[in-house]
Amino acid sequence: MLHKKQIEQWVYRFGYDTDYSNGHPSILGNKGYGLAQMSSLGFPIPPGFTIITDGCRDYYAKGQTIAQPIWDQVVAEIQLLEKETGKHFGGGPFPLLLALRSGAKSSMPGMMDTLLNLGLNDETVQLLGHATQDFRFAYDSYRRFIEMYGHIIMGIPHHLFTAVLDGIKQQDNLRHQEGLSLNALHTVIDNYKKIIWTHTGTTYPQNVFEQLRKTIAAIFASWNGARAVTYRSLNHIDDQDGTAVTIQSMVFGNRGTDSLTGVLFTRNPSTGERSLFGEYLINAQGEELVSGLTTPWPITKQGIPSIQQADHALEEKYPLIFSQLSNLAIELENYFREMQDIEYTVEQGKLWLLQTRNGKRSAKAAVKIAIDMMQEGKIDAKEVLKRIDCNHIERLLHPTLDESQTIEVLTQGLPAAPGVASGVIVFSPEEVAAISKTESVLLVRPETTPDDIGSMAMAAGILTTKGGMTAHAAVVARGMGKPCVCGAHDITIDRQNKWLLIGQTKIPVGSWLTINGTTGQVIKGKVATIRQKPFPEFITFMQLVDKLKRMEVRANAETVQDGAVGRSFGMAGIGLCRTEHMFFHPDKMCLFRKMILTFSKTSRIDFLTKLMPMQKRDFKALFQMLDGLPITIRLLDPPLHEFLPSHPKDLADLALQIDYPLSEVEKRIELLSEVNPMLGHRGARLAITFPEIYVMQLQALFQSALEVEKVALEIMLPLVFDAKEVIFLKNIIEEVHQKIAPHIVYKLGVMIELPRAALQAATIAPLVDFFSVGTNDLTQTTFGISRDDGVKFLEDYQQKGLLQADPFVTIDQEGVGALIQMAVTNGRSTNPRLKVGICGEHGGDPASIQFFESIGLDYVSTSPYRVPIAKLAAAKANLL
Ligand code: ADP
Ligand code: MG
Ligand code: MG
Numbered sequence: 001m002l003h004k005k006q007i008e009q010w011v012y013r014f015g016y017d018t019d020y021s022n023g024h025p026s027i028l029g030n031k032g033y034g035l036a037q038m039s040s041l042g043f044p045i046p047p048g049f050t051i052i053t054d055g056c057r058d059y060y061a062k063g064q065t066i067a068q069p070i071w072d073q074v075v076a077e078i079q080l081l082e083k084e085t086g087k088h089f090g091g092g093p094f095p096l097l098l099a100l101r102s103g104a105k106s107s108m109p110g111m112m113d114t115l116l117n118l119g120l121n122d123e124t125v126q127l128l129g130h131a132t133q134d135f136r137f138a139y140d141s142y143r144r145f146i147e148m149y150g151h152i153i154m155g156i157p158h159h160l161f162t163a164v165l166d167g168i169k170q171q172d173n174l175r176h177q178e179g180l181s182l183n184a185l186h187t188v189i190d191n192y193k194k195i196i197w198t199h200t201g202t203t204y205p206q207n208v209f210e211q212l213r214k215t216i217a218a219i220f221a222s223w224n225g226a227r228a229v230t231y232r233s234l235n236h237i238d239d240q241d242g243t244a245v246t247i248q249s250m251v252f253g254n255r256g257t258d259s260l261t262g263v264l265f266t267r268n269p270s271t272g273e274r275s276l277f278g279e280y281l282i283n284a285q286g287e288e289l290v291s292g293l294t295t296p297w298p299i300t301k302q303g304i305p306s307i308q309q310a311d312h313a314l315e316e317k318y319p320l321i322f323s324q325l326s327n328l329a330i331e332l333e334n335y336f337r338e339m340q341d342i343e344y345t346v347e348q349g350k351l352w353l354l355q356t357r358n359g360k361r362s363a364k365a366a367v368k369i370a371i372d373m374m375q376e377g378k379i380d381a382k383e384v385l386k387r388i389d390c391n392h393i394e395r396l397l398h399p400t401l402d403e404s405q406t407i408e409v410l411t412q413g414l415p416a417a418p419g420v421a422s423g424v425i426v427f428s429p430e431e432v433a434a435i436s437k438t439e440s441v442l443l444v445r446p447e448t449t450p451d452d453i454g455s456m457a458m459a460a461g462i463l464t465t466k467g468g469m470t471a472h473a474a475v476v477a478r479g480m481g482k483p484c485v486c487g488a489h490d491i492t493i494d495r496q497n498k499w500l501l502i503g504q505t506k507i508p509v510g511s512w513l514t515i516n517g518t519t520g521q522v523i524k525g526k527v528a529t530i531r532q533k534p535f536p537e538f539i540t541f542m543q544l545v546d547k548l549k550r551m552e553v554r555a556n557a558e559t560v561q562d563g564a565v566g567r568s569f570g571m572a573g574i575g576l577c578r579t580e581h582m583f584f585h586p587d588k589m590c591l592f593r594k595m596i597l598t599f600s601k602t603s604r605i606d607f608l609t610k611l612m613p614m615q616k617r618d619f620k621a622l623f624q625m626l627d628g629l630p631i632t633i634r635l636l637d638p639p640l641h642e643f644l645p646s647h648p649k650d651l652a653d654l655a656l657q658i659d660y661p662l663s664e665v666e667k668r669i670e671l672l673s674e675v676n677p678m679l680g681h682r683g684a685r686l687a688i689t690f691p692e693i694y695v696m697q698l699q700a701l702f703q704s705a706l707e708v709e710k711v712a713l714e715i716m717l718p719l720v721f722d723a724k725e726v727i728f729l730k731n732i733i734e735e736v737h738q739k740i741a742p743h744i745v746y747k748l749g750v751m752i753e754l755p756r757a758a759l760q761a762a763t764i765a766p767l768v769d770f771f772s773v774g775t776n777d778l779t780q781t782t783f784g785i786s787r788d789d790g791v792k793f794l795e796d797y798q799q800k801g802l803l804q805a806d807p808f809v810t811i812d813q814e815g816v817g818a819l820i821q822m823a824v825t826n827g828r829s830t831n832p833r834l835k836v837g838i839c840g841e842h843g844g845d846p847a848s849i850q851f852f853e854s855i856g857l858d859y860v861s862t863s864p865y866r867v868p869i870a871k872l873a874a875a876k877a878n879l880l
Contacts, residue, residue, distance in 0.1 A: 014039040015047030029244030031103030034356045048248030056242030059220040090208035092127035097250040110450040110472040112222040117145035121206040139185040164191045230454045253345040261286045261345045263470040266333040269361040272368025360479040363395040371537040390846040395481040399529030408524040413488030415520040416474035421461025421483040422514040422526040429455035448473035483517035549875035552859035566864035573630035575861020576839040580638040608696040620704040628710035637718035683719025698736040713746040721756040723763040753777035758823040765827035775840035811848040846873035853877035
């Protein structure tokens with residue numbers, strides 16, 4: 001049983017002259033914490049208080065009720081707030097209106113609820129009109145309150161309200177509700193009330209304390225709302241964290257043309273560029289902006305594509321506000337030493353800050369910002385590494401548009417989240433779920449709502465026709481690393497006819513479309529992509545990583561192309577060259593199959609002699625590409641079934657291809673067939689029976705080594721299980737070596753991929769220079785689970801909580817890991833200079849790499865594109 005501490009203080013104040021700020025994001029939530037910090041820095045914050053996250057846990061513990069002590073403290077705080085602001089909650093002369101805001105320890109933008117203008121009812125709206133001498137403003141605020149309360153607390157679909165508003169706007173021929181007349185607002189409110197009545201048979205509370213209590217409960221309840229739950233599972237956030245509730249006096253961005261609301265990032269969240277980036281709406285409240293329902297103006301001229309519209313930028317239109325805002329923004333960034341995402345509102349010329357948090361950003365921006373901040377002296381190298389995740393690197397290496405092709409650009413939206421995505425277009429989350437199983441899909445929406453989060457995760461990319469760069473769609477997409485184009489106005493979504501209309505072009509649901517989230521282009525069809533070139537900050541970043549890691553990172557490669565990719569990412573050499581893969585070329589395959597199928601030693605040698613020059617050419621090319629970097633060449637390890645066909649039709653083709661009678665081919669395949677080829681006649685065993693196969697490979701190896709200037713040769717034996725077996729094969733190697741190239745130095749190693757080899761490490765180690773742990777086969781043989789068949793049932797183990805992770809993805813530390821550790825200890829006890837590394841999938845898995853670092857391995861080898869990821873994982877593990 002967990003010990004429960006007695007909590008006395010449920011609420012924490014901010015925004016008063018006296019400094020009340022204390023607490024931590026885990027107590028105050030990210031938002032409450034940011035407000036408390038800004039408050040203690042003396043920034044202009046509307047006063048208020050935060051109910052701590054324990055309140056949320058208490059709410060659930062008490063069967064979803066707000067306990068009396070919490071409520072008492074809330075009421076007492078409201079009285080203080082009345083004193084501080086000179087306004088009255090539920091009364092006049094100036095009614096106090098509140099913003100109720102959610103906020104968990106980890107920021108979850110838009111995943112939970114926020115309700116503005118609370119405290120308005122049929123009476124206080126009148127008082128507000130009188131007090132401000134602005135009835136239009138008062139009723140505009142009331143309209144917003146009813147809409148939010150109806151939607152969030154009473155569960156009425158939002159589009160019903162939007163439809164009313166759109167209808168009135170169309171009548172008035174207005175682009176934006178900023179201009180709704182008082183009369184129009186009365187009509188809207190009347191219609192809103194009707195919607196609520198027909199939908200629920202009741203009305204929203206006129207009693208402001210009832211409004212308050214219900215809204216606090218709703219915010220606590222939104223912690224377990226579908227979208228918040230999905231967001232948490234996608235982002236590995238603890239369900240126990242809970243949300244805080246921040247209750248704050250309202251400031252009004254909808255009080256005329258000297259009022260506005262906006263967001264601001266201290267650096268560009270998409271590119272990482274060091275310039276302010278943000279958007280704003282005049283005479284509006286913030287929800288409008290983040291919901292993406294209206295497309296706002298950028299704050300800087302730089303952000304506006306057409307020069308004619310440059311005077312719409314905040315810096316042109318409201319230069320004073322802009323300069324105050326940029327000063328505060330820079331101060332905040334310096335204070336937190338992190339890129340900030342700031343929300344602000346201007347009420348009749350006075351600037352208020354409403355939120356600051358570490359901004360979500362694209363992978364590219366993450367790297368650029370971290371490196372820039374290090375160079376600005378704000379953070380050190382270790383901190384840079386902490387801020388970059390392995391999956392950031394993974395995304396950075398995602399493909400971009402191949403510029404050499406001609407593309408048909410249909411229209412242009414805002415470049416909201418970088419990257420290129422092609423997919424068939426669909427309009428609804430349900431379709432995404434169905435189709436994404438088999439095909440890549442693009443989700444096309446007017447705007448995405450936080451409810452779409454699950455389907456956004458499944459889609460290849462997101463395209464919206466409304467909304468700006470700071471709308472939820474864009475923020476969430478950047479966080480997920482999904483390409484996203486927002487606010488593509490020229491596109492009309494015609495749900496009825498199931499097509500998109502772009503100008504005169506109709507694009508039916510299910511056709512292919514491509515978005516380029518780096519440029520905002522919407523492109524017809526599917527396009528070719530290429531791998532990205534590293535940018536300067538990425539190179540600097542990888543240099544840091546190289547400096548801070550201990551383990552060596554190599555690549556698995558058998559072709560010059562793959563090897564070159566590995567080199568471009570700074571691999572330390574090739575850690576695994578699977579020679580059987582070098583026969584996948586059609587010409588070689590044919591000879592190779594003949595070699596396998598023949599039963600006479602002379603003809604086998606004959607085929608091998610023909611294969612030899614080909615193998616030699618391939619080795620030589622690899623050596624030249626490597627220019628002296630080491631290469632571990634694994635002698636042949638073909639599970640025979642991988643090289644022979646099984647379908648009758650393919651058999652006939654094979655017979656024709658290799659010029660054997662079909663009956664003969666069938667007979668031989670029958671004889672060669674194994675019940676369990678993975679545990680069959682493969683690896684070193686093949687060479688025990690047919691030494692001539694390895695002899696051919698060794699001849700090719702040593703001869704090609706003679707023909708290049710520099711080579712660091714490492715020869716590796718697969719699937720061994722005993723010292724005597726190693727000695728037998730070592731003698732064969734030495735014989736060829738002595739005959740062909742006695743002065744060429746080479747290292748000898750074995751794969752440790754059978755439990756018996758691990759158990760025999762002490763006797764095998766003195767015979768060799770290195771162990772390379774083949775974790776795929778070792779996992780397979782340790783668990784006794786075939787990696788091909790395990791897929792079917794390993795998931796059940798995970799779902800039933802019997803296995804933490806798929807052992808073929810993340811190393812099983814207790815079992816397979818223990819064997820590896822034993823092999824290292826015992827191997828080094830008889831050969832202190834023994835080098836030990838990993839090849840196999842786990843060599844590129846960050847969680848496994850952390851384990852390999854902890855048991856002191858010397859290197860990991862992984863696929864060429866994963867080299868940078870493995871390096872970062874190794875460096876992070878080394879800093880732990
Ligand atoms: P989110 O977690 O989605 O960012 P917020 O609680 O920050 O939700 O609220 C969304 C928006 O509501 C803010 O960006 C801001 O514009 C507006 N808002 C929040 N608090 C206030 C306030 N005290 N006065 C005026 N507007 C507010
Ligand atoms: Mg916010
Ligand atoms: Mg193997």
